[in-house]
Amino acid sequence: MSNVCEFNTVPDGNPQVESPMAWSYQQHPAPRANGQAGVVLREKALMGHLVLRGGAIVLDEAVRATLGMNLPAKPNALEHDDSGERSIQWLSPDEWLVIVPGGEEFKLERALREALGDAHFSIVNASGGQTVLTLSGANARDVLMKSTSYDVHPNAFPVGKGVTTVFAKATVVLRRPSEAHWELVVRRSFADYCYRWLLDASAEYGIDTQ
Amino acid sequence: MFYIFCPYCKEHREEEEFHARGQAHLMRPSDPDNTSDEEWGDYLFFRNNPRGIHHEMWVHSVGCRKFFNITRNTATYEILETYPMGEQPTITAATPDVRHEQGVQVADGGWQTVGARSENKALNEEASS
Structure with a gap:
């Protein structure tokens, strides 16, 4: 017998999975929007997040073979597949964030590892570490303007762009998948803070949460 | 608002996303075993503090998290250029x-x-x- 302490990552009894926002929803129930809500806040909970690192050319081949999408080579680019459910975002010259519907990430990770073989790369499953919030509604951009120093004017922030920037006093990945929607990828430890900040910043426009 | 151009993100970003990390282009002595104490001390501890043009290493810590270099004027605080790691400055003293x-x-x-x-x-x- 070895002395290695083992941690059972698959415990019995099928415990319930919770999004990083679960505590916040319980502690800070959504305020009632009076009439028309200017901001609609939703969570895309429990998605599969993978952080790919490595050379662009090698990763591009593997990603095209497994996901059928091109790896965005341009800085701050964001690409979606035809269904709009899977996305790849440029994070830095050798780092990309892949978000897929929850449950697909393990299969995808294995497929990518097989496709990449002996290449120099790293794949980290960050699904438990972050979550995706979406903002929409007539005043969504006003809320962002109050919260981040990054220029969110449509001229500077077209659809298909995503940046890592300062949001309130936290760091988020801010991205724009469509005309009407903004996505915030927030870290688990900052999820409650960002959620409460958004409730506060949206209060004057009226906010609609689930 | 004070913007710095990140040579990796290829756009200007707000200054609060960056951190300064000291003098750039420090070369580790190629043969540490046969380096004199003085040379080694210079490499480890002594930094230039010029009035005027200075080459500095900065990191885009909230963003791409890459290190890059800035040529800056220490008298006017003007940033004259930013360039990626491994490149040489085009503007020097x-x-x-x-x-x-x-x-x-x-x-x-x-x-x-x-x-x-x-x-x-x-x-x-x-x-x-």
């Missing part, structure tokens, strides 16, 4: 324009002229005439 600028001394008008930008020179001439 020996660049003719920079030498010329730093040689200009105008006492009246209250303008700081050491390494001042060229558009400030016009202001200087206005103020002194």
